[in-house]
Amino acid sequence: DGGITQSPKYLFRKEGQNVTLSCEQNLNHDAMYWYRQDPGQGLRLIYYSQIVNDFQKGDIAEGYSVSREKKESFPLTVTSAQKNPTAFYLCASSRTSGSSAYNEQFFGPGTRLTVL
């Protein structure tokens, strides 16, 4: 399954609490991504990082924060500012190398976050 893991699998949070979702990969991939998936919906990009210590906002970054201190790790924090955080969160990674590369994304197993 590609060596990308997410934890926990299920997460419950009370309103007003911040929570951090873990994503780790041992594929030596440069790029990592966070997506949100709502029931019956596609994948919406939250944040992505193409190199350590650098990351960019995706389409729905408000209420989320990330860090990329290590190549292997890209944790996502869902803050209390996120109005409707209940969703399935998917992390992905891919190689980025040169202009001639076409690199697929490998997905983690996902974390299902429920706000109580």
Next chain:
Amino acid sequence: GENVEQHPSTLSVQEGDSAVIKCTYSDSASNYFPWYKQELGKRPQLIIDIRSNVGEKKDQRIAVTLNKTAKHFSLHITETQPEDSAVYFCAASNYGQNFVFGPGTRLSVLP
């Protein structure tokens, strides 16, 4: 930015029939088009991809075609089986970066 549309949103076929899912993209710079299959509660997994220098690619019962001029690409599944039932996502990217996904197609293969 890139925008990817996908049709139909749901598709039901009889076992053994073919299924076709179509996607269009807006950015002519996109040159890599993967298709992912996602079973209920699981992660998306790549099933086939195509690069812009190729018009068609086939892998057993699945094939993908690309029309760069019209900016659309399609997934074809022949001899469908119940285990093909899942949600399928298309995506477009530029050299495998900055993926934009379609909204997905829920395929049901009826026995």
